[in-house]
Amino acid sequence: MSDDVTIVLLLPEVLGTYGDAGNASVLAARLRWRGIPARVHTVGWTDAVPADGDVYVLGGGEDAAQVLAADRLRDSIGLHSALARGAPTLAVCAGLQVLGTAFTIADGTRIAGLGALDVETRPGGGPRRIGDVVADPLVDGLDGPLEGFENHGGITELGPDAAPLARLRDPARGPAAGGNGTGDRLEGAVSAGGIIATYLHGPVLARNPALADLLLARAVGELPPLTLPDGVPPTTAQRLLGGRRSRHELRTGARRRAGA
Amino acid sequence: MISGGPTRLPPRARAAVAVARLVGGAARRAGRHGSVIGGRVATMLDRRVLARLAAGRTVVLVTGTNGKTTTTSMIARVLGGAGRRVATNHLGANMPDGITTALLDALSNHEGAPVAVMEVDESYLDVVAAATDPAVVVLLNFSRDQLDRVGEVRTVARRVGEVVAAHPRARVVAFADDVLCAGAGLRAADPVWVSSPSLWTGDAGVCPRCDGAVTHAGVRWACSSCGLARPDGDWTLVEQDTAGTVHGPGGSATALDLQLPGHANRLNAAFALAVGIELGVDPAVAAARLRDLEQVGGRYRTVTRPGGTTRLLLAKNPAGWAQVLDLLDEGPPRPVVVAVNSREADGRDVSWLWDVPFERLARHPLVAAGDRAGDLSVRLAYAGIGHRLADDPVAATRDTLGAVDLVGNYTAFHDATRALT
Numbered sequence: 246m247s248d249d250v251t252i253v254l255l256l257p258e259v260l261g262t263y264g265d266a267g268n269a270s271v272l273a274a275r276l277r278w279r280g281i282p283a284r285v286h287t288v289g290w291t292d293a294v295p296a297d298g299d300v301y302v303l304g305g306g307e308d309a310a311q312v313l314a315a316d317r318l319r320d321s322i323g324l325h326s327a328l329a330r331g332a333p334t335l336a337v338c339a340g341l342q343v344l345g346t347a348f349t350i351a352d353g354t355r356i357a358g359l360g361a362l363d364v365e366t367r368p369g370g371g372p373r374r375i376g377d378v379v380a381d382p383l384v385d386g387l388d389g390p391l392e393g394f395e396n397h398g399g400i401t402e403l404g405p406d407a408a409p410l411a412r413l414r415d416p417a418r419g420p421a422a423g424g425n426g427t428g429d430r431l432e433g434a435v436s437a438g439g440i441i442a443t444y445l446h447g448p449v450l451a452r453n454p455a456l457a458d459l460l461l462a463r464a465v466g467e468l469p470p471l472t473l474p475d476g477v478p479p480t481t482a483q484r485l486l487g488g489r490r491s492r493h494e495l496r497t498g499a500r501r502r503a504g505a
Numbered sequence: 506m507i508s509g510g511p512t513r514l515p516p517r518a519r520a521a522v523a524v525a526r527l528v529g530g531a532a533r534r535a536g537r538h539g540s541v542i543g544g545r546v547a548t549m550l551d552r553r554v555l556a557r558l559a560a561g562r563t564v565v566l567v568t569g570t571n572g573k574t575t576t577t578s579m580i581a582r583v584l585g586g587a588g589r590r591v592a593t594n595h596l597g598a599n600m601p602d603g604i605t606t607a608l609l610d611a612l613s614n615h616e617g618a619p620v621a622v623m624e625v626d627e628s629y630l631d632v633v634a635a636a637t638d639p640a641v642v643v644l645l646n647f648s649r650d651q652l653d654r655v656g657e658v659r660t661v662a663r664r665v666g667e668v669v670a671a672h673p674r675a676r677v678v679a680f681a682d683d684v685l686c687a688g689a690g691l692r693a694a695d696p697v698w699v700s701s702p703s704l705w706t707g708d709a710g711v712c713p714r715c716d717g718a719v720t721h722a723g724v725r726w727a728c729s730s731c732g733l734a735r736p737d738g739d740w741t742l743v744e745q746d747t748a749g750t751v752h753g754p755g756g757s758a759t760a761l762d763l764q765l766p767g768h769a770n771r772l773n774a775a776f777a778l779a780v781g782i783e784l785g786v787d788p789a790v791a792a793a794r795l796r797d798l799e800q801v802g803g804r805y806r807t808v809t810r811p812g813g814t815t816r817l818l819l820a821k822n823p824a825g826w827a828q829v830l831d832l833l834d835e836g837p838p839r840p841v842v843v844a845v846n847s848r849e850a851d852g853r854d855v856s857w858l859w860d861v862p863f864e865r866l867a868r869h870p871l872v873a874a875g876d877r878a879g880d881l882s883v884r885l886a887y888a889g890i891g892h893r894l895a896d897d898p899v900a901a902t903r904d905t906l907g908a909v910d911l912v913g914n915y916t917a918f919h920d921a922t923r924a925l926t
């Protein structure tokens with residue numbers, strides 16, 4: 246069992262909106278489909294974070310949950326040592342903000358993050374950005390566009406030690422809309438270490454198998470070819486293997502509403 | 506106790522009601538918007554028409570994420586019977602226009618309906634409660650449902666709590682096992698608690714009172730910082746296999762013998778019993794009335810077709826699916842057709858599919874259908890569940906011999922219901 250590749254899923258009780266815990270299942274399944282034993286190690290509220298995980302996964306959460314998560318993880322020796330050695334890590338939405346240097350919540354309180362990713366987030370003030378988006382990646386190892394569902398209100402500024410993950414298409418949504426909210430359509434952030442952070446839900450790895458495989462390749466090296474189990478319809482198999490969806494299936498509806 | 510009956514309408518309201526009936530009748534004959542248009546017109550003519558129509562009635566409002574329609578139907582049945590008529594929005598139109606329309610219908614069908622039982626969309630509870638001065642407010646549960654549409658579930662639950670606090674005369678009947686629901690119910694001075702083992706704790710990690718961390722141990726839950734904990738149930742559902750007994754205050758025990766299947770319906774019935782008995786209905790009489798209920802707006806309805814039968818089930822979010830999975834576990838491994846859409850009424854985002862443990866369907870032959878069949882299929886593949894794809898869920902059931910379950914989210918369910926009627 247100790248030889249299994251371990252996907253560490255952090256605090257899904259509080260960082261688990263939008264099915265983001267599914268990102269961990271996707272990673273484990275894509276290893277198993279390649280004949281590599283893998284398991285998901287779920288870190289619950291009272292559990293210690295293992296330092297020797299192979300990939301770490303953080304999801305989104307509502308404001309109060311995000312503050313709880315930051316308080317809980319800030320002094321975690323296990324997580325800090327994993328991040329310090331550059332363990333491949335996916336952080337979505339609230340997870341992105343928690344790994345940053347700080348974030349400011351609606352009442353104006355500035356909360357310290359883990360400082361593992363050079364970003365800081367402040368309230369956007371405007372309407373929440375809600376809807377499906379498509380973005381062109383800005384990092385090596387990804388070719389086709391990324392897609393996902395965003396729903397957040399903050400503005401995330403990248404510092405010198407972070408680089409954007411992608412740039413949104415669909416400028417019709419307005420200069421300040423979408424992505425990190427900084428007006429340049431930049432989406433997400435990556436660290437020089439192992440962190441890939443994004444606002445995309447879906448879960449993002451279910452909708453972007455290439456991104457899942459990028460994280461896995463960083464964890465285990467070159468990936469053997471993938472063999473799907475029986476009972477998967479051919480069009481679905483195409484998506485699981487990384488084939489792009491047909492154009493009409495990509496919904497880019499730019500629906501925005503005033504946030505709650 | 507149930508009060509006398511509706512008060513006589515003032516002239517302006519009577520005029521509004523008369524016009525609304527004309528328009529509503531025409532719309533209904535044309536088959537369009539019949540469940541809301543009358544109320545919309547009446548409200549345009551008289552902004553206080555909902556309050557005037559509710560005046561003098563004993564009003565029961567039912568809100569929560571899942572089970573509103575079924576529980577409303579059950580409560581209406583428990584409070585009805587014995588010649589007493591009950592106004593209710595059984596078409597599921599649960600926003601103010603729909604509720605006004607239902608009261609208009611009650612006025613035309615039987616002027617005297619002294620009781621109104623209405624399901625209310627969580628986001629409109631404040632408006633409807635302010636207009637109707639409810640005698641009872643039922644809080645079923647709060648979980649994530651279309652987050653992109655109605656806002657974060659904690660915000661929704663907090664607003665409901667504020668409505669509860671603003672109506673001290675209303676008797677609040679709330680679900681003790683649901684953390685957010687209990688948080689809202691505790692805003693009442695003396696809530697009545699319904700309890701049963703809860704199956705969905707996905708939105709229960711953060712305390713509704715102090716934002717601390719909530720920990721769960723079995724069906725118990727408690728906040729580790731402020732001490733908020735699960736209240737003891739006044740009405741507790743105890744289940745043995747598929748039989749349920751509701752234990753009430755003073756050692757009373759009422760056996761349920763429902764035709765509606767599954768744990769969720771036994772819990773809904775526990776709410777209906779509690780409300781009925783609070784309002785003076787004899788427990789045995791209430792239980793007998795619940796026994797007669799076979800389907801609710803097409804939910805749980807079984808349709809006979811060439812070669813077999815199709816049972817229609819609604820599940821529109823993870824908590825609803827948890828209930829449907831329980832129900833499917835109770836029976837033999839029948840084929841299941843799952844239909845998922847993402848139209849306006851469904852919420853456009855389907856990431857909630859990843860919060861549903863579809864792994865539990867491993868023993869059922871499975872078909873993925875609906876507008877978002879592709880996303881569902883990806884989810885099922887990652888769950889390790891073999892399945893096939895179909896364009897049309899109803900056609901897929903017709904392809905299958907024997908008994909089939911068709912589970913749809915909101916518009917998928919209603920499309921299937923229409924196609925099978």
Ligand SMILES: [Zn+2]
Nearest residue numbers: 712715728731
């Ligand atoms: Zn608390």
